[in-house]
Amino acid sequence: MTTTVSTPPVQEGSEFLLDVQDLRAEFRAGGNRWVPVTHDVSLSVRRGEVLGVVGESGSGKSVSMASVLGLMPYQGGRVAQGRAIFDGRDLLTLKERELRQIRGSKIGVIFQDPMTSLNPVRSIQRQMVETLRAHTSLTSAEAKERALELLRLVRIPDAARRLRAYPHELSGGMRQRVMIAIALSCEPELIIADEPTTALDVTVQADVLALLRQRTRERGVSVVIISHDVGVIASLADRIAVMYAGRVVESGSARQVLGHPQHPYTLGLLESIPGVKGPRTERLPSIPGLPPRPGGDEMGCSFRDRCRFAVSRCATERPALAEVGGEPQHRAACHFAISDDGRVVPREGVVGDA
Amino acid sequence: MPLMRFLGARLVSVIPVMLGVSMLTFGLLYLMPGDPVLLLVSGVEGDVASEQIQQIREEFGLDDPLPMQYVSFVGAALTGDLGRSIHQGHEVTGLILEALPNTLELTGMALLIAALVGISTGVIASLFHGRWPDRVSMFGSLLWLSMPEFWMAIVAIMVFASWLGWFPVFGAGGIEFLILPATILGLRSAAAIARLTRSSMLEVTHAQYIMTARARGIGEPKILWVHALRNAIIPIVTLLGLQLGYLLGSTVVVEVVFSRPGVGSLLIDAVLDKDVPVIRGTVLFLAVIYVLVNLIVDATYGLLDPRIREAA
Missing domain, CATH: 3.40.50.300 (P-loop containing nucleotide triphosphate hydrolases)
Structure with a gap:
């Protein structure tokens, strides 16, 4: 073209x-x-x-x-x-x-x-x-x-x-x-x-x-x-917003969100895409469970029941959509930051807004 | 010309229906208890000699085998000859044509009232879905549908003709004679049409293309009258065709109650007199009209819905 x-x-x-x-x-x-x-x-x-x-x-x-x-x-x-x-x-x-x-x-x-x-x-x-x-x-x-x-x-x-x-x-x-x-x-x-x-x-x-x-x-x-x-x-x-259960849980440039997903839900979405590379016999990863029904409880993170990283804090404090350290315009609503090798570290300054 | 092909296909499908109708009306004479000849001559005063009976048998071709009789009946009917009344000896075709204008006037007016009142009530009910105008009109239409027609006619005569004196009690003539019977006849159909219009509109207004039309910035009146009603009208047109048949049949009751001359009164009088040729001719005539009307309705259906033209 x-x-x-x-x-x-x-x-x-x-x-x-x-x-x-x-x-x-x-x-x-x-x-x-x-x-x-x-x-x-x-x-x-x-x-x-x-x-x-x-x-x-x-x-x-x-x-x-x-x-x-x-x-x-x-x-x-x-x-x-x-x-x-x-x-x-x-x-x-x-x-x-x-x-x-x-x-x-x-x-x-x-x-x-x-x-x-x-x-x-x-x-x-x-x-x-x-x-x-x-x-x-x-x-x-x-x-x-x-x-x-x-x-x-x-x-x-x-x-x-x-x-x-x-x-x-x-x-x-x-x-x-x-x-x-x-x-x-x-x-x-x-x-x-x-x-x-x-x-x-x-x-x-x-x-x-x-x-x-x-x-x-x-x-x-x-x-x-x-x-x-x-x-x-x-x-x-060019830019992506990821929504889950009526909330924006991550947003940023396409490069940021697809390359360095900072919300466990985004990570799950990306992992569930069948890759062209890699062994075919492997079971495709999926996100377990179902999203919460609207009008349910308002406390905590709405993704916690399906989240592999969830801790007790996730049930009581809803993480606000906050800027990810060092990346302008990249925001995620999670208490943790996800490193490139898939490990999580607690983030500073993510204040619950619930 | 897909439309012509569609109409052609429909026209062909009419033939077996007409055959069935003609057989049933033909058989009417033989389904009635007693000797058909005695039925035919029962109106004649005094005893009928057996030679006379034999003479009539020959004259009417009743000694021929049934298939031949049927063929000559259909043959005559196709040329517009439905036989003669056994009473005054008038031609049945002539009697029907004489009574027809009054009946057409009544049915046409009733259908107009039915369509106008029915569709607008249905649209209004759908616009106020679940609120009082909807509830009132749906309850009203159910009530109206549940009441026997002759009773409504009698009440209407009592109130509007006798007490209030707004309309003449019976007879035919100008518009003042028409309003009361046509309203009684039409409103009952209107009730059925209103209910269908409402449900059809409710279904259509939830269609995606209505939301798309809004998203294209089309105004609500245009969405209602053009986009929604244009789709919702398709089943309604079918019902209108069926209602026309119903209205034609109901003229029998209404014409008698209002003492209006017409095809319905002609039929009732013929039944009371056991005037078989008139019964046979009138029923055949009404059936043909009904089939033709529904053929026209089918044609309109194709005009209204481009998808149907293809399917034919």
Whole structure:
């Protein structure tokens, strides 16, 4: 690939395009009881940067993004606390009408399942034109022209015919390309991709990821990519946030987090990837146990029951997400530091915040 | 032209249905107890001589083997000849065509009311899912569905025609004659449609593409009326087709209670008079209409859902 990667000019104001702080999202558990599903989630994305959010299902990755987009009320949830500064404005305080102007326009969204993300009874063209016309002053004819360009941009062969097709007439990979085209259509500053390749065949996954990377890099679009698949995250992300049970347990540059994981959960995730090297007969390491249910006890570290390093202190004091010694921007929420040979040493200054 | 092929396939599938319907209506004469000839002439005053019976047998071709009789019945029906009433000797086709406008008017109006009231109630109920508008409308529709139609008709006549004097009590004519029977007929269908609309909308509004549409910044009214209802309407259209058949059948009750002339009254009078050719003709006619309506519904289904066009 010969595309020149240009760094977009850094604009005035905050260093971050999206800066989420102390986000706490809740779901209704019947009546007036609300159960928190994310706790003090802080995530930030610089302009032109790819943030990977990794964690198992139920860890609060998607909920955090739904909160940022103002989609929680539609899913029976709410945002109880936090800020989400996007382009200088707190998305969490905006009215629905204002949010709607940002969704699909300044922030493009790609969801997991391209089979169900497109309306089955409306043609690709109608859904693309509809998005364009909701956010731009293009005429219907101009919007059709633009939709065709976009399909070519995401490398859909025979684009003119595909434009008139219905979703069921396209393959999964094609549909996800259409979703990428729609996400890019109004020249967004940020794309949120929630498990964009999970529902696709492995061979198609790589194509779609490469396309997403290329089209966002050349436009300087920031990306938040959410996945449970460390491989997907590793192939795309500049920075990584690891989530567990509704909390960010580790964050840092991709090099830091993948190369020197400082949280036992991250370590477990990395170890459970089948390596190409090494003996095949060896049983693949896995993390024992299940994540705690939301709304459970609030004391201590939520990973302790599954952690090989857990000590009694882990049950009483929740480790705060604190900077790892000597590595700027690398944070982990553990009482211990993990050395490269897999041993742990107690860390200084990790104060419990529970 | 996938749509034409789809319609062609549907048209072919209608043939066995029509065959079955024609056999059943044909057999009606023989399923009724007693000699068909005596049934046919039972309205005639006085004793019937055996020569006369024999004459009638020959005239109606009743001595022919059954298959031949069936073929000539179907042959005649295909040319629009459904025989003659044994009472006034009128052509059955003529009687039906004469009664038809009143019945079509009633059924059409009832269907319109059913669709408008049913769909809007269902949509509102789904929007207020679990709150009082939802509960009230669902309880109301269940109550309405549980009440016998003739009783509702009698109560409506009593309240709106007798006491309040807003509408004429019976007969046919202008719109004022139509409103009460059409409402009684339509609201019952509306209750069924409302319940289906509600559940269909609830299902659709939880679909991923609705969330995606929101994430694309599409406004809520458009999401509701275009994205959600457009998908939710597909099963509702099927129900509308079935309801039209139900409404046609129910005109029998409503036309009698409101003393409206129509195909339903014609049928009831024929049954009371044991006028077999009229019964046979009317039932066949209603069945054909029902099948045709559902054919049209199937065609609409293909128009509404691009996935179905393919499958045919």
